[in-house]
Amino acid sequence: MNEPGEKFYxxxxxxVLSAEEDELTSSMEDYLEMIxxxxxxxxxxxxxDVADSLHVQPPSVTKMLHKxxxxxxxxxxxxxxxxxxxxxxxIGAYLLNRHNTLREFLQLIxxxxxxxxxxxxxxxxxxxxxxxxLLDFVAFLRSxxxxxxxxxxxxxxxxxxxxxx
Amino acid sequence: MNEPGEKFYxxxxxxVLSAEEDELTSSMEDYLEMIxxxxxxxxxxxxxDVADSLHVQPPSVTKMLHKxxxxxxxxxxxxxxxxxxxxxxxIGAYLLNRHNTLREFLQLIxxxxxxxxxxxxxxxxxxxxxxxxLLDFVAFLRSxxxxxxxxxxxxxxxxxxxxxx
DNA sequence: AAACATTTTTAGACCAGGCTATTTTTTAAA
DNA sequence: TTTAAAAAATAGCCTGGTCTAAAAATGTTT
Numbered sequence: 001m002n003e004p005g006e007k008f009y010x011x012x013x014x015x016v017l018s019a020e021e022d023e024l025t026s027s028m029e030d031y032l033e034m035i036x037x038x039x040x041x042x043x044x045x046x047x048x049d050v051a052d053s054l055h056v057q058p059p060s061v062t063k064m065l066h067k068x069x070x071x072x073x074x075x076x077x078x079x080x081x082x083x084x085x086x087x088x089x090x091i092g093a094y095l096l097n098r099h100n101t102l103r104e105f106l107q108l109i110x111x112x113x114x115x116x117x118x119x120x121x122x123x124x125x126x127x128x129x130x131x132x133x134l135l136d137f138v139a140f141l142r143s144x145x146x147x148x149x150x151x152x153x154x155x156x157x158x159x160x161x162x163x164x165x
Numbered sequence: 166m167n168e169p170g171e172k173f174y175x176x177x178x179x180x181v182l183s184a185e186e187d188e189l190t191s192s193m194e195d196y197l198e199m200i201x202x203x204x205x206x207x208x209x210x211x212x213x214d215v216a217d218s219l220h221v222q223p224p225s226v227t228k229m230l231h232k233x234x235x236x237x238x239x240x241x242x243x244x245x246x247x248x249x250x251x252x253x254x255x256i257g258a259y260l261l262n263r264h265n266t267l268r269e270f271l272q273l274i275x276x277x278x279x280x281x282x283x284x285x286x287x288x289x290x291x292x293x294x295x296x297x298x299l300l301d302f303v304a305f306l307r308s309x310x311x312x313x314x315x316x317x318x319x320x321x322x323x324x325x326x327x328x329x330x
Numbered sequence: 331a332a333a334c335a336t337t338t339t340t341a342g343a344c345c346a347g348g349c350t351a352t353t354t355t356t357t358a359a360a
Numbered sequence: 361t362t363t364a365a366a367a368a369a370t371a372g373c374c375t376g377g378t379c380t381a382a383a384a385a386t387g388t389t390t
Contacts, residue, residue: 006281007220007281008195008199008218008219008220008285009195009219009220009285010191010192010195010196010219010220010221010377010378011190011191011192011194011195011285011286011289011377012192012376012377012378013219013220013221013377013378014282014285014286015346016378019346025176025346025347026175026176027175027176027177027346027347027348029176030173030174030175030176031175034173046367046368047367047368047369048366048367048368053173054173054174054175054178055172055173055174055175055178056175056178056347056348056349057348057349057350058367058368058369059348059349059350059368059369059370059371060347060348060349061368062368062369062370063346063347063348063369064347078355078368078369079354079355079356079367079368079369106295106298109298109299109301109302110298110301110302111294111295111298112294113292113294113295114292114294114295115295116171116172117179117290117292118290118291118292118295120173120174120176120179120290121176121179121289121290122287122290122291124176124286125282125283125285125286125287125290126283126287127278127279127282127283129276129277129278129279130271130276130278130279130280130283133271133274133275133276133320134274136274136275136316136319136320136323137274137275137316140315140316140319147312150305151301151302151305154301154305155301158301175347175348176347177346177347177348178348180376181348184376190376190377192376192377192378211337211338212337212338212339213336213337213338221377221378221379222378222379222380223337223338223339224338224339224340224341224378224379224380225377225378225379226338227338227339227340228339228376228377228378229377232376243338243339243385244337244338244339244384244385244386331390332389332390333388333389333390334387334388334389334390335386335387335388335389336385336386336387336388337384337385337386337387338383338384338385338386339382339383339384339385340381340382340383340384341380341381341382341383342379342380342381342382343378343379343380343381344377344378344379344380345376345377345378345379346375346376346377347374347375348373348374348375349372349373349374349375350371350372350373350374351370351371351372351373352369352370352371352372353368353369353370353371354367354368354369354370355366355367355368355369356365356366356367356368357364357365357366357367358363358364358365358366359362359363359364359365360361360362360363360364
């Protein structure tokens with residue numbers, strides 16, 4: 001049909017597929033990444049802090065903590081402190097690294113306006129092998145700063161010529 | 166807190182925000198993009214074809230058609246053919262272009278394994294200004310093929326050295 | 331044109347991840 | 361140590377995008 005051998009699904013369809021593979025949902029990743037950030041200093045965080053940071057209400061956090069606990073990423077008991085398990089820390093570190101890599105790449109190609117939103121949306125959909133490519137590419141660009149310099153130059157010229165949407 | 170001035174939300178949180186801005190949901194984009202592909206030849210398509218292509222059941226298509234009709238992207242009456250409005254065509258073309266741009270970029274940096282899934286997931290989260298950066302960057306890389314050549318070379322060397330995850 | 335097959339629609343259920351309102355527990359102050 | 365305030369948990373509702381089962385419309389034979 002379209003590209004041969006490629007099956008299309010809706011956004012929901014992909015979500016269901018990855019749930020079947022027992023992967024984390026996008027929201028679970030958001031919570032885990034944030035818990036990882038917040039517990040970096042003290043080794044723990046609290047429901048209220050997570051709620052405030054993610055702009056959700058506390059009951060949403062509690063509910064998600066049960067899920068992350070069941071999945072083995074969070075050590076948690078009622079009214080207690082939130083701590084990641086070693087597994088949770090490993091994943092949290094991975095997620096944060098993925099976030100930062102993506103962010104750095106987008107900055108390199110000149111994204112400014114919706115940087116944060118785009119990173120937050122895109123990160124959940126970057127598979128591990130793709131992340132590896134991105135990492136390699138960012139490292140490559142970092143090692144040859146003239147490339148980005150030249151690209152910036154082209155972009156600037158383009159703006160001058162008024163070729164923009 | 167984290168990066169100053171950046172507000173974090175969960176995946177759902179962002180979805181709600183963009184709904185409030187009256188933007189299309191990810192699923193709506195998937196349907197619209199597919200209708201655009203399928204109706205490219207004949208100028209129309211059918212519920213069954215959309216359902217088969219997106220691996221959903223026909224009632225899901227019907228329901229979504231009502232929404233896209235309300236939003237003014239689809240011309241549609243019961244049991245009839247599905248046609249895009251001019252507005253729908255414009256957006257469809259934009260979505261397809263975004264898809265292809267992203268795909269080309271990922272291919273350039275050497276993505277092979279999950280190319281299709283990653284494109285399908287990422288595309289919905291690429292804002293218009295970010296897409297513009299990507300377009301510029303892909304054009305730049307296309308105009309200087311030595312860059313990608315050299316990058317490929319580095320990647321290959323890296324594999325040789327066994328520095329991979 | 332009658333009968334059968336296919337396509338589409340309708341109706342209603344389900345699930346994740348939010349929410350609000352309320353109750354329970356913990357913490358801080360008097 | 362009793363009381364007030366803050367934090368967390370529970371219960372239950374809502375929404376979007378799916379599904380299935382059943383009904384309705386359309387198309388295709390013969």
